[in-house]
Amino acid sequence: MTEIAVDFPKNFKKALGDGQLRRNLRAAMDTLGMRRRTLFSDVEAFEKLRERGDAIRQRALRQLPELLERLEQKCTENGIQVHWAETPAEANAICLDIIQRHHATRVIKGKSMVSEEIHLNHFLDERGIEALETDLGEYIIQLEHETPSHIIVPAIHKNRDQIATLFHEKIPNTPYTEVVEELNAIARQVLREKFFAGEIGVSGVNFAVAETGTLCLVENEGNGRMCTTAPPVHIAIMGIEKVVEKLEDVPPLLRLLTGSATGQLITTYFNMISSPRKPGEKDGPKEVHLVLLDNGRSKIWADPDLRHTLKCIRCGTCLNHCPVYTRLGGHAYGYVYPGPIGSILTPQIEGLKNAGAMATASTFCGACEEVCPVKIPITDILRRLRNESYDKDETAHSVKDHGYKLNATESLTWKGWAFSNATPWINALNAKLLGVIGPQLPKLPAVGIIKQWGQSRALPSFATKSLHVLAKEKGIRDE
């Protein structure tokens, strides 16, 4: 399922006008940024660690097909059932098939961005299967029928008053309380029953280790462990890019992930799963399934420049440091992955026509790149996507819908501009004309493209004489 017709200007206007949202975001983003800086205060050591993280991810991606096969082989040897899905529809169908084979109707979920990407909850809901989010933030937004607004802290757009009202209204017999500990206790109580009764556990994967067939999950709440331990069946879903070569590749990536995401040295739990319950073991799922999702990743991978997109370890720190994201929040972007990483990933998956505008939601300040723990050249990729929006020429690696922005008026304008600049007498005439007409422009009623352009900018006032003329008057030799 693809979301289409996202009205970016309308979304952006709405988000910018929402004072509550901006206050909630501002406080949170400043805090997350500060915590990260505190953890990585040794800049030199952090740079070294970042270089390692980058190199480890690049090494894994270089060998992607081999590592995926090794992962599959190791997992299979360990008793994990591996499934491959080219599209979200295929991934959903695989999950549904497993769920139906077990006649299950109660699915409990750990936090997983890839399950958001395939809209698994909605898909299951339509088929009468309850898919309950168990991460506190995800639980909150599911109650509100919202999507996550941040990769790491999904309910960050809400403050405690809003959550207090939500719990009071949506959870039966719940008194109104704004005390965070009490809100937390309410969720614990509700979800504990769900963990007890859950028939299928669904999770994402932070790193999958090809060497040992191990699925690694990073979390603080314990809901991830619950979902992967208590129910009889566990389904893990991952994008094909999440594989790493060796177990010893994991520690540096783990440090980069937890430090960049929330400024933690380590999370409460790091959960490494290598097999279903073995004979003699008393708990743990009897079946573990791994769903490998492509959804456009193999195409991104084929381009050596765009491939860097796939190094991402989903820490969300580029969101926290982006001057655009920190003012808009995630919902305004209209897609599952917001912020800088979303703006380079989503247009490549969904095509430029649908999501290309995301690549324009950037000031090119480069803050995202400066903090990215695996050194993704985000601004280069943004530029590439913007260029491709106007580039009709088809190459092996063209992004979907390339050239969609190209239109006759714009082409003609640029052609005229080129012609004018290459023809001295027309250029001189133009300069003279602009000197006369230019100063009148801001006084005219702004319409069409001028109006659009001028909405957030002051229109320039033109000088009456061009530089060319001024130089001539000063007697500077014109060659």
Next chain:
Amino acid sequence: MSDARAHILARLRTVSLQPPVAVEPEAPPAPALDQAKKVAQLKQRMEAMHAEVILTDRRDWLSALKTALRCRSLNGLLYAPHTAIGAALAEVWEDGLPPLVPYEQSVEDCKEQLFNIDAGITSTQGGLADVGALILWPTPDEPRLMSLAPAVHIAVLEASKIHPSLTDAILQEHWAEGMPTNALLISGPSKTADIELVLTFGVHGPKELIVLVLDDC
């Protein structure tokens, strides 16, 4: 095998251009720490994450445990009867302490009990000094839910098994040669900061983590 597998791998195999190999900086050498330093570092880091770390030894750990249990009101202590810790507990247990409850059946037959008991005690595979975490490798005798379902998790850690870092643990213990069904790092009681980034402890996992460090092991 579905077509998806063949299609995905085929696409990944048709690539004509590989980017240059990235230079990989060496991992910084692990700092040489003696046992006392490792214990101190682990204690400090884990306490910062609201774990209660009790330094004790082989002779005194049971009385330290009893003291910790007596100052809490608990309906029972889930334990693994067929482990060294389990045997030691059974031998010295006495009235006035929360009753020992063995985890002997498979989860399907005792789920309700597991979800309602207040505390559980487990051994550990080791610890990590640099980040302050326990390593757990649950076994058939000491299953996974023991450290997850009860509200209080008590872990016994032998100080000699504390590694400087995770990398060190992976290499020294040859993890790559065979991983268990489930391996865990645990750095404190469960926590969340999902509401306004306010850190609160005790979400879906244990609300309390008590670590008994046996300093002479």
